[in-house]
Amino acid sequence: MDIMEPWVVLAVERIAKSLVQHHNFEMTRRRLFADAQTRVASECLSLCGPSRNGKTLLAEFIELALNPKCRDDWMVSRPVVRFTCRNRGHQGAFTSKSFYQDALREIGHPMYTSADTDLVRNHDFNRRMDRVSNTTVAKVLEDTLEFLDAKFLIIDETHHLKYMLGGEKSALQMMESIKTLAAHRKLVLIFVGAYPMLDILKLSTHMLGRNHTIDMPRYRLSEPADAEHFESLLAWYSEGIKFEKGVTSLRDWNWAIYRETFGVIGLLSSWLRSALAEMSARGDSALAWDHLDFTRDPHEDRANIMNEILVGEQYLGVTGESIHDLDDPDPVEPSLRGSKKRRTKPFQTNVKRRKAGERS
Helix, strand or coil: CCCCCHHHHHHHHHHCCCCHHHHHHHHHHHHHHHHHHHHHCCCCEEECCCCCHHHHHHHHHHHHHHCCHHHHHHHHCCEEEEEEEECCCHHHHHHHHHHHHHHHHEEEEEEEECCCHHHHHHHHHHHHHHHHCCHHHHHHHHHHHHHHHCEEEEECCHHHHHHHHHHHHHHHHHHHHHHHHHHCCCCCCEEEEECHHHHHHCCCCHHHHCCEEEECCCCCCCCCCHHHHHHHHHHHCCCCEEECCCCCCCCHHHHHHHHHHCHHHHHHHHHHHHHHHHHHCCCCCCCCCHHHHHHHCCHHHHHHHHHHHHHHHHHHHHCCCCHHHHHCCCCCEEECCCCCCCCCCCCCCCCCCCCCCCCC
């Protein structure tokens, strides 16, 4: 049974596809495109930032923008090749062999891709692939990159290398292998991942002087322009949403929303969709703060997200607003301004704290 009203369905669809609307995404896209054009063979770029901030979508944009649109040309020449790191080894570990095999499947190599819909034959195919040696599959991948005349190699979700069997030593060996491949095939490497990726990159001394890091940052209230852009985003997200009486838009809850999302747009998008789902499940017809409050991330999850951002920003030497400024174990409920005149400066909403145990 469909319990969502038509306006909710439209609002959720709009929110889910809204990542390209935000300023930091567009600015980072321009930086990455420009920097990629200035790199020479065997040099590296690393695109990092908080989780859920749109880095993978940005990598996909580069792939689509620089590769030919014609399918025939695609199979003959592919300037940009993108691989995604996955933990597909024993007990969820990352292995070089599974990485190479996944890469060949993503490319569409005919010998490593099964289009068979029969589950039994597909199972037999995968068993045969498992018997192929690591050395063989690595050489096939290198030859395939030469065949495609690749110029850029994007390694997405690079932070997954931290889960390699053998720990840091194996992660370093994998990094050196990728770096050697890029040098031999005259590729520009682009590593994409969350902030923990930086700990992997620093293992390789060969990266020093060859890697340029681009940060895709969260919105930070210590930057006046960021505060203005985040306020505009809240207004954009509010379009098409029906709010409870006395609330005009998400801007009425700006500080409380910022505090829970740390200025990370992906977290805002996910949270808002969850709140609309909760609203629909209750049979309510308008979004209220209680729906958002009920669907907030658990405190432990929020602490882990905050720690990842803190470590990454410290590594990059980001100054200004401290993530600790947002670390408050007590839930925050915004004061609803209703028909009051809006202040000219953003993020000035008065807030009051709930007592312990008052969260829904």
